[in-house]
Every structure is written in structure tokens, then in C-alpha cells.
Amino acid sequence: MATKQSEENPDNNDEPWTKKILCRYFLHGICKYGSSCRYSHNRDTAPDLVCRYYQDGHCSYGERCRYDHVRVDKRNKSNSDTSQSRTSESSLIHSTSHDVDWVNAVEFVPGQQYSPRDFGSYSSVLKQGLDTSPDPGQVSASQKFDEICPFALNGECEYGDQCAFVHGLLCDMCNLYILHPDDLHQQAQHKEECMQYHVEDLKESFKIAESRDAVCGICMEVVWEKDEKDRKFGILENCNHMFCLDCIRKWRSAKAFNNTVVKACPQCRVSSSFVTPSSTWIEDKEEKENLIKGYKDHLSNKPCRYFDQGRGKCPFGSNCFYLHAYPDGSKQDRSKVDSKNVEGKNGRRTIDPNSLWDFIGERNEGGNHSSSLMELLQHDLELLDVVYLLGEDSFSSSEEDYDALETLEHRFLYGSDEFLDVDD
């Protein structure tokens, strides 16, 4: 930068910087500007004989090119012959890249690489990694990737052996010429990544393949053939029967039946206390555990509407899936809730009826408790199947369902029997 200023400032130096470069045309005896040429016509000046096309990786003359096919390292300036011109050129690029001062904008100079803006040409952008690589000994793997010719990556580099970029070796996993021939570390890293990607890809496609034909046991339709918003599976905790989320939730909220009937799988009647929504069909035990864990984690970050930052009482106590946090962010001590609301009786956990009564009473505004208790409880439990869509929070069901879920996004981990006990 300093060089450039001194060169361009007419007060310090009367000669433009171009006078320091031997005119290429003059060199070949064909400069039409003669003495008015802005470039030096003095054969003592250092010529710039480095092929700029070669620098960009695509000199179509190849070996027949009259300019030097050498790679110029701007930093080290190893090539002393061209150091001067390179300096001026690089300073030129820098000046344009930092201040958009069109008065001092770069002139278009035939034979010079014209870089009007800070982006540089396509190839120079591509080559940035190459140009800035400091010391070959310290080249990181990602920079090694940058050295790989992007055209040869797909096996289509027309410059063949003359390409300035490294033509990688074929990776038989991803079918790309991406393995750096001289760098075993890069090769290993790529192969590992490729393998990981491949395994995940395979898993995903298996999941999709399995999901594609999955038929809901209730509506008997292929879940993936339904409208996009209904294309979700409801995974039961304790068995592996297939249902779409919509159907299993509807079944679990059916009013005509006993809770033990509707909370059981409609196929095998194994009871599950909650349904986990999933976009693909999951049967594998480990994956299911992950899914359920992710689901619970997701819910545990959502504030509980009953607890209401400590202003309200949550009837689900320590079993609530939702976040019980006070306004200052501190969490409720769940062990306390346990001893207060839940007392051990014959090894069973029962909820203290009083707190539940309060809750029911509030909701019912002092109506007929005993007759409505069961009904309400049943109603509440129906809504326990909260929609949770991996990553998205939109509820696909009707507005009515949405409202219900809004008020009662709850779930009770230990089934419903405990609630029914309260009625006695």
C-alpha cells in the first residue's frame, strides 16, 4: 500500500507506476504508442513475463505460450524477475478493493489483469486459497481442498495435465476426484467424512423407504400418500404399531371408552402413556429412545401453562413434561413437589386429591365437581398427546384442536390410573 501511494502520488514521483514495467508490445516491437506509451520502453526495465492466464489456471496456449508459466507466490516473491511487477499489480488490486475511488480507479491495461472491483475474476476468486497459502508445510486440510481443481472434481477439466490446480484422485464413495494425491491426511479426512455421510444417507433412505409403504392401522391409508400436513407418524412408546399422528391422537381422545382402552395400542392393546410425533416411521429401539428423548427435551424448554412461572399450580407436579421455572429463570425444586403432591401408598404413586380438586374447581368455576371430575380428567388426558413436530411448532389440526392444545399442552407420564383413583 505504501509503495502504491508513493508511486501514484505525483508530488513524490513524476513517473506513473506503469513506467516501471517494460512494455510487452515494445518487447515484441509492435507498440503503436511509441514514445507516448505509458509503459517503459527502456529495455533495462524489468519485463513482466509471467503468464497471467497460467496464474488463473487456464492458459490455452499451454507449452506454446510465450510467457512464463511459473507460479508466482506474491508473498515470497521468489521470482525476482517478476517481483516488481507483481508488487505493483498486487498493490493495485488492494487499492481498488479498499476504497471505491473512481477517480483513481484502475485503468484497463492491455495485457494486464483487469480487476475493477475487489472480487477479482472468477478464477482469481477460486484461486484465493492457492494464492494466500502461506507455507506448504502448514497448509490445512481445508486449504488442501481448495487446491483441488473444481472442474476435474467431476472429471471434466479440459486443461488436463496443464491445469494449475491439483487434479485429485477419485473417491469411490462420492465419485468425485477429490482426494489430494500428496496429502494422506486430507485423503483420510475426506474418506471419513464421506463414509459418515454415506452411512447417514443410507439410514435416512432406509427410514424413508420403510416409511413410504407404512400403512396407518386406523385409517388404513399409506401415511406418505396423505396430504403433506397429515404425513406424520405417531410413535407409541411401548409397541411398534404404525399409525398416523392424527388417527392415533383421535383414538386416544375417543370419549366413548375407558381410558385403559384408548391409551392402549388399537392393535395390540399394550398401553403407552404418550405418543411421540415423527416425520418418519421409527421402529429401532435406540432411534426411538432418541426420538422420545428429543421430544421430552423439546417440551422441557417450553414453559408450563399451569405452573405459570410459579403463579399457578400444575396438577402434573413433578411428572409434568414442561418447564417449571420462576420469572427469574430459576427452576422449581421438583423434589419438593414430589413430597407435597405425591405420596407413596403401597408402592404406588398417588396425587394429592386436594391440589387436583383446586385445579378442577378453578377450571369448572365451582360447578358440580363429582360428576364433572371424571369427565374433565378424561378431557384433559385426551389432550395430553401434544403435537410436537421435529423442528417446527405448527399444529396441523383444526383450530379447535389448536385451542385445546393451547390451553392444555400437558402430558402425564404415568398413565391415567392415578387420576381415576382420585374420584373414589
Added chain:
Amino acid sequence: MSSIATTRIQRELKDIKESNNQSIKIELKSDEFNNLRGEIVGPSGTPYQDGMYKLSIKIPETYPFNPPIVSFDTRIWHPNISSVTGAICLDILKDQWAAALTLRTVLLSLQALLSAAEPDDPQDAVVAKQYKDNQKAFVKTARFWAQYYANAPGPRDTDCVEKLRKASEMGFYKDISLQALSTHSWDLENAIQYLTSC
């Protein structure tokens, strides 16, 4: 009718057709999918063997979240089926329904019910009492009903034919006479007394 119920019934009808099970049949009564006619064959080894039992099946709007309403159109002598109305007492058609059950599984369950009666959870108390107290009379009656109403093959019990003829000759409808005779375990005198008293 809700679309889920309609599409499911359509699917079920197709599945039944494809399953090629000769002992159960389901067909539409009209163009509507909420009214179906079923038919089951009495299972072998029972008094109902080879009888053809017609069923009426009504599909509720909320199907399959609620069970279909099934009753026997063909009269049958069975502890868990009303001998008068054909109403069925079967848990899966009531509180033990599951959304994954289908019409096919319901009809198969009915066939199973014909094979294994549950007299302790009766629909028809008279039949259940006879089943428990007088198994011989029960089998005789059930078999005769199967032949009389469900076209079950085989020679009819001459005692039953004779008593039924006598009762109907006295001017009582055959159906009512048969009901009375069956209720009184084929005691003609008691049956006539019952018939005249009502």
C-alpha cells in the same frame, strides 16, 4: 359420512374380497357406505354348523373410532345374542373396541363367539340359563333354530318338528310357538300355557 369412515369401509370391502374367505361375506345394502349386510357361516363343531347367518352392520359417522353397530338378522339361539332382537353382546363391539379392528375381524370374532359362548355375560338370560342348566336342551334348540332359520343342513329333530306343528295347529304363529317351546326347553304343556297367558 366422514371421509375417513368412507375410505376405510371401501378399503375393507376390497380387502375382504381379496382375502377370499368363504365363511364371511360383506356387501353394501345401498350406495351408502353406512349400511352394510354381512353374512357368516356357522362354525363346524357347533350347533350352528353350516348355518347362514345374516347380519346388519351400521357404520357410525365416527368409525373407526367407534365400533360398528352389528346385529343378527337371522334368528339364533345363543346366550350372547338376543333370540328376539338379534342384539349381540360382545365386548369388542362395545367398550373393548379398538380402532384397528375391522369388519373382517368383527365377523371372525362373531364366528368365534358362536364357537365359544360366554354364558356369564349373557345378552339373552333365558338362553344363558338353559345353556348352564340344561346343556342338552340348549344344543337341541340351537341346532333346530339353525336348521329352521339359517338353513343349516341335516335331518331335523322329529320331537321339535312335531311339537312345533302341534303348537302352530293351535293357532299360534310358528315363530312365537318356537320361541315359547325353546324357552320352556320343549315342554309343550308349559309352552302352551305361556302362549295362552300372554
